[in-house]
Structure formats: C-alpha cells, structure tokens
Amino acid sequence: MDKPRVKVPQKVKAGEPFEVKVLISHTMESGQRTDEATGQKIPRMIINSFTCKLDGEVVFSATLHPAVSANPYLAFYVVADKSGELEFVWVDDSGDTATATRTIEVT
Amino acid sequence: MRGTVIIVGALGLAMAAAIAPVAEDFGVHAVDGRRSGYTYAAAETRAMQDDEFANPGYIWVEKGAELWQRTGGESGQACASCHQAAADSMRGVGARYPVFAPELGKLINLEQRINQCRSERMNAAPWPWESESLLAMTTYVRHQSRGMPVSPVVDGPAAPFFAAGKTLYHTRRGQLDMACIHCHEMNSGNMLRAQRLSQGMSNGFPTYRLKWQTMGSLHRRIIGCDKDVRAETFAAGADAYVNLELYLAWRARGLPVETPAVRN
Amino acid sequence: MIHTPLPKACFTRRRLLQQTVAVWAMTLPALPLAADSPAVQAAIDAIIGDRDAESGELSLTTPAIAENGNTVPIAVAAGGRFTADDYVEAIHILAPGNPVPEVVSFHFTPRSGYARAATRIRLAETQDVIAIAELSDGRVWRTANEVKVTIGGCGG
Numbered sequence: 425m426d427k428p429r430v431k432v433p434q435k436v437k438a439g440e441p442f443e444v445k446v447l448i449s450h451t452m453e454s455g456q457r458t459d460e461a462t463g464q465k466i467p468r469m470i471i472n473s474f475t476c477k478l479d480g481e482v483v484f485s486a487t488l489h490p491a492v493s494a495n496p497y498l499a500f501y502v503v504a505d506k507s508g509e510l511e512f513v514w515v516d517d518s519g520d521t522a523t524a525t526r527t528i529e530v531t
Numbered sequence: 532m533r534g535t536v537i538i539v540g541a542l543g544l545a546m547a548a549a550i551a552p553v554a555e556d557f558g559v560h561a562v563d564g565r566r567s568g569y570t571y572a573a574a575e576t577r578a579m580q581d582d583e584f585a586n587p588g589y590i591w592v593e594k595g596a597e598l599w600q601r602t603g604g605e606s607g608q609a610c611a612s613c614h615q616a617a618a619d620s621m622r623g624v625g626a627r628y629p630v631f632a633p634e635l636g637k638l639i640n641l642e643q644r645i646n647q648c649r650s651e652r653m654n655a656a657p658w659p660w661e662s663e664s665l666l667a668m669t670t671y672v673r674h675q676s677r678g679m680p681v682s683p684v685v686d687g688p689a690a691p692f693f694a695a696g697k698t699l700y701h702t703r704r705g706q707l708d709m710a711c712i713h714c715h716e717m718n719s720g721n722m723l724r725a726q727r728l729s730q731g732m733s734n735g736f737p738t739y740r741l742k743w744q745t746m747g748s749l750h751r752r753i754i755g756c757d758k759d760v761r762a763e764t765f766a767a768g769a770d771a772y773v774n775l776e777l778y779l780a781w782r783a784r785g786l787p788v789e790t791p792a793v794r795n
Numbered sequence: 796m797i798h799t800p801l802p803k804a805c806f807t808r809r810r811l812l813q814q815t816v817a818v819w820a821m822t823l824p825a826l827p828l829a830a831d832s833p834a835v836q837a838a839i840d841a842i843i844g845d846r847d848a849e850s851g852e853l854s855l856t857t858p859a860i861a862e863n864g865n866t867v868p869i870a871v872a873a874g875g876r877f878t879a880d881d882y883v884e885a886i887h888i889l890a891p892g893n894p895v896p897e898v899v900s901f902h903f904t905p906r907s908g909y910a911r912a913a914t915r916i917r918l919a920e921t922q923d924v925i926a927i928a929e930l931s932d933g934r935v936w937r938t939a940n941e942v943k944v945t946i947g948g949c950g951g
Contacts, residue, residue, distance in 0.1 A: 426590070426594065427593070427597075429584065429589065429590065429593065431584045440908075441876070441907070441908025441909050442908075445584050445585070447584065447585070447587065447589075447590065448590075449590045449594075451744070451745075452744075454894075454917070456894050478906060481906065482904060483904050483906035483907055484901070484902065484903060484904065484906075484907050485901075485902045486899060486900065486901050486902065486912075486914075487899065487900040487902070488899055489895055489897040489898055489899060490894075490895055490917075491890055491893050491895065491897075491898040491899070491916050491917045491918070492898065492899050492914060492915070492916055492917070493744065493865060493866045493867075493914075493915040493916060493917055494587075494744035494745065494865075494866075495587040495590060495744070495745075496914065496915075497585060497587070497913075497914055497915050498912065498913070498914050499870075499911075499912060499913040499914070500901065500903075500907065500911065500912045500913075501907050501908045501909040501911050502906065502907060502908065503877075503906055503907070503908035504906075572862065573858065573860070573862035574858075575858050575861075575862065575867075575868050576862050576863075578868075579866075579868065724945075724946055725945035725946055726945070741862065741863035741865050741866040742863055742865060744865050744866065795862045795863045
C-alpha cells in the first residue's frame with residue numbers, strides 16, 4: 425500500500441477533541457465486479473480495518489466492507505491529555521498493512 | 532377587489548422571479564460564458580474538490596512530488612536534478628500545454644514531454660499512458676499551475692495543428708454520427724438522462740472521476756466520449772487527440788487550471 | 796377583473812377526482828418501514844439483538860441525490876461529549892440495497908471525545924441508508940436517510 429495522507433492539528437488543547445482526517449490510495453476491489461476479458465469474478469481485495477492509537481492505546485477504529493469507496497477517506501475525533509504519538513494502521517484482505525505516525529503537541 | 536389584484540400581482544412577480552433564469556455567480560470557474568465542469572458538478576462533488584485533504588486527487592499530487600525527486604534510468608538523474616523546485620520551474624507550464632515542439636515538427640502535450648525527458652535526458656523507460664506514475668507526474672506538474680488561467684498559444688507554428696483539432700471537434704463521427712459540438716455546445720446545460728451535459732472544458736485534467744474511482748487523463752476521457760458515440764477511438768497520445776487537446780485548451784482559455792479536479 | 800374565483804361547489808369530474816386523491820393522500824397512515832430482506836435483517840439483528848432501537852440523538856448526513864453511486868459522502872454524529880463511562884461505542888452504516896448490506900462500522904472509545912465520523916461509500920441503487928448507534932449503557936439508536944442514486948448519461 426502507498427504512503428497514506430494524514431491530517432491532524434499540530435497543536436491541540438488538553439482534553440479538547442480534535443478532528444483527524446485520513447486518506448489512503450486503494451482500489452477497494454469489491455468482489456462484485458467481473459473481468460470483461462475472462463468473464464471471471466475479480467476477487468475481493470479491500471482494506472478491511474483501520475485503527476488509530478494514541479501512545480499505544482486504541483482510541484478509534486473502523487471495520488470496512490466492500491461498499492467503502494476506492495481510496496478510503498475517514499474523518500473522526502480524538503482527545504488527548506498530554507503530548508504523544510498517534511499511530512494509524514490500515515490492513516487489507518491480503519494482510520498487507522500501511523502505517524503512519526504523527527506527533528501531537530498538547531498545550 | 533384591489534387587494535386581490537395586488538396579491539395576484541405580487542404572486543405573479545414572485546413566480547416570474549422563480550422562473551426567470553437567475554444569473555448564477557460561478558466566481559472564477561466561469562469566464563465570458565465559458566463554464567468549468569466545476570459549475571455543473573453537485574455541491575458534494577465541488578466540496579470534495581475544494582477540500583485539499585478530502586480531494587482524492589491529491590494522492591496523485593503527492594505521488595508525483597515523490598517521483599519528482601526520484602532518480603530513474605541510467606543517468607542517475609531525477610526531474611529535480613535539472614528542474615529543481617517544481618513550484619518555481621513548472622509554474623505556468625500546465626496552463627499553456629500542449630505546445631508546438633520544433634524538434635518534432637508537431638504538438639507535444641504534458642504526458643509526452645514528461646516521457647521525452649525520461650527517454651532523452653534520464654535514459655529511463657517512458658511510462659505507459661494512464662500508468663500511475665505518468666498520471667502522478669502529469670497531475671503534479673499541472674497542479675503547479677492551479678488557479679492560473681488556461682492560456683495556450685494557438686498561432687504561429689501551432690496554427691495548423693490547432694485548425695486540425697478544431698476540425699475534429701466539429702466532425703461527425705461514429706455510428707451515432709455526432710461531433711463534440713453536439714453535446715458540449717449545442718446541448719450543454721441540457722440533461723442526458725440524469726446527467727447535465729457540461730461544456731466539456733479541459734481545465735481540470737488529469738481529473739479524479741467518481742465514475743472511474745481514480746485519476747484519469749484527458750485522452751482517457753475523450754476516448755470515453757468517442758465510445759459513447761460509437762466511433763473508432765484513437766490511441767491515447769495520438770496526434771489527433773493532441774491537436775484536439777490544443778483546441779479544447781483554447782475553448783477553456785481564461786478558466787483556472789483546477790488539477791486535480793473532481794468530476795462525476 | 797383578472798381574478799374570477801371558482802364557485803364554491805364545482806363538481807366537475809376532474810375536480811372530484813383531484814379532491815378524492817387529496818383526501819386519500821391525507822388519510823394515508825404513516826407507511827411502515829419496508830420489510831428488510833433476510834440478509835439485511837440478519838445484519839441488523841447482529842448489531843441490535845433483541846434490544847429496542849429509538850431514534851435518539853443520532854444524525855446521518857447524506858446527499859438527497861448522489862451524483863455518482865460510487866462515491867457518496869456521508870457523516871454521522873451521535874450524542875454529545877463523551878465521559879469515561881457514558882459514550883457511544885459504535886455507529887454502524889448499512890445499505891440494504893447493496894449486494895452486501897454492511898458498509899462500515901466506526902468503533903469509538905472515551906478517548907474519541909465525540910461520536911462523529913465521515914467517509915465515502917458506494918450505493919448500488921436508490922435506497923434508505925441506515926445508521927445504528929450502540930451506546931455504552933446498552934441503548935440503541937437508529938435512523939435512516941433515503942439517497943437517490945442517479946444513472947449518468949455518459950458511459951464514457
């Protein structure tokens with residue numbers, strides 16, 4: 425998987441939820457399409473899970489099914505009490521993973 | 532009695548106001564009646580384009596930025612080796628392409644110029660048309676002109692190629708016997724089933740198309756049009772399409788480069 | 796005089812028909828939700844079990860008409876600011892008109908702060924998109940929005 429895009433505020437206020445946006449390149453092959461050349465169904469190959477951790481603790485996660493659009497985009501909220509590291513992990517049907525980390529400064 | 536007349540009169544005015552075509556303000560996305568495809572897109576689609584994070588086209592902008600720095604071929608050079616910062620060296624390039632290339636004696640478009648650099652300067656294999664790498668680099672280079680007015684040169688040595696593109700635009704083709712002009716000038720604004728026909732402006736290409744769920748080149752889009760009218764298509768990168776690309780750029784003159792646009 | 800009021804009683808056949816239809820429309824009972832297919836019912840049961848779903852404080856934002864069914868932006872929000880023991884555990888999105896009804900499940904923790912999320916989804920046809928929220932106290936909220944999916948004219 426390609427390098428994901430992640431948007432988090434550089435500085436956040438302690439205890440105040442802030443929005444996180446993530447976007448990753450993936451075809452999200454639904455398993456419903458047919459290969460026109462062969463007549464065979466194209467096997468499902470999607471990102472099926474996304475997890476966001478703050479200093480190792482899961483703060484938000486999502487289970488994705490084939491109806492999530494190609495190049496999945498997710499927006500959600502996180503709250504932090506102290507500066508730390510956000511870790512983002514995407515996993516697809518082949519077991520392939522993509523990760524990203526962002527340091528957030530709590531003021 | 533008089534009250535009734537006034538009420539009816541007021542109603543009539545209100546109805547007239549509702550029916551009369553309201554001059555919509557499309558901001559920078561329309562110039563002298565020429566309307567970017569942006570002005571035909573749904574509000575959600577426009578919002579997706581406007582948000583530089585939510586816009587999936589930026590995946591390709593970022594891939595292009597990486598490729599810009601990456602060495603390729605036997606030369607050990609990257610785009611940046613000659614052109615340094617794309618923000619400076621490529622600014623305005625995407626707004627004026629395609630251009631006349633004296634060494635070829637014909638027009639060259641952005642994709643072809645990128646591959647010319649790869650094969651002649653970098654000793655690298657040219658990228659196949661519509662490959663992720665070529666789309667990413669084309670998107671990245673054209674993005675450097677985002678917001679600048681489309682401003683192609685159509686006279687001088689480019690004139691005969693511009694004329695050829697104009698002719699193709701007006702030539703009936705395919706089993707449906709239709710020319711570009713039939714949808715995109717004579718019927719722009721009208722509905723084709725549930726879709727509103729646009730003026731077919733090229734200022735947002737390469738474009739992230741919801742239908743494709745990926746980025747695509749202008750030539751891929753034109754091939755789609757050709758298939759719609761059941762015409763024999765040219766290959767992407769064919770001279771006929773590059774000539775047409777120059778005519779389309781002239782039609783879109785003054786409209787801002789929107790790459791990466793988001794379209795239905 | 797430009798306005799001639801209609802006589803009070805005007806029993807032309809057309810007018811009678813119009814009135815009948817209007818009265819019939821006004822007296823229609825609220826339509827029950829369309830019966831869910833077994834796959835959809837199974838997906839809903841898997842989330843809700845035998846709990847009762849209320850409308851609650853759950854909002855689902857969708858376009859009334861999707862320009863393209865491949866990429867439909869949606870957003871959900873449930874309740875207010877989380878506390879350590881009072882929060883929304885999950886919001887599930889279901890599309891009963893799709894080949895697979897499950898679309899996406901967002902799992903929140905007290906560290907999420909808010910039950911708010913957005914994504915983009917595929918809809919195979921016009922349908923009622925369903926959102927179901929599960930709360931930490933076991934309650935369930937449910938809402939639905941109709942999204943019309945249009946067929947574009949251009950195959951290109």
